[in-house]
Every structure is written in structure tokens, then in C-alpha cells.
Amino acid sequence: MNRKQKQHQTIVAGHSTAVNVIGTQREDLGFALKIWKRKVKEAGVLEIIKNRKTFTKPSVAKRETLSKAKYRQMMFDRNNKF
Numbered sequence: 494m495n496r497k498q499k500q501h502q503t504i505v506a507g508h509s510t511a512v513n514v515i516g517t518q519r520e521d522l523g524f525a526l527k528i529w530k531r532k533v534k535e536a537g538v539l540e541i542i543k544n545r546k547t548f549t550k551p552s553v554a555k556r557e558t559l560s561k562a563k564y565r566q567m568m569f570d571r572n573n574k575f
Contacts, residue, residue, distance in 0.1 A: 514529045533539065 514525050514532065
């Protein structure tokens with residue numbers, strides 16, 4: 494089984510926050526747990542769960558994204574001066 498086939502099997506249909514780890518009998522539990530943690534981090538599952546814990550008003554979220562964008566633009570301008 495190649496990597497693409499393995500990656501396709503790790504996707505759980507209908508569950509955006511689900512991660513599936515495929516392994517063999519020879520692989521130890523520690524290795525499978527390491528893979529699982531990496532996939533959870535890449536999928537952003539923990540961020541989704543943390544965001545669902547508390548409600549943030551849309552105006553507050555918009556203000557936060559604008560301030561982050563201003564900061565990024567300021568850093569970009571600072572690094573690209575002539």
C-alpha cells in the first residue's frame with residue numbers, strides 16, 4: 494500500500510474532527526500514538542474544540558482578525574523597506 498492509499502484511508506467520512514490511524518501488527522502503540530498526535534495537530538482538531546468551548550461575538554472576532562492583519566502588514570512593510 495503506497496502513501497496516497499494510506500492517507501485516503503485515514504480520512505473518516507462525515508466527521509470533520511475525526512482522525513484514523515492505520516498501522517500493522519508489528520508497529521508498537523507508541524509509534525501509532527505519535528502518528529495520531531501529529532494528524533490531530535495538522536487537522537486543527539484541538540483548535541476547533543477550544544473555539545467551541547467559549548462564544549466570541551462576531552464583532553470581537555472581526556476586530557481580532559483586523560489587528561492581526563495590521564500587525565502582519567506592519568512586519569511585512571518593515572522587512573521590505575528599500
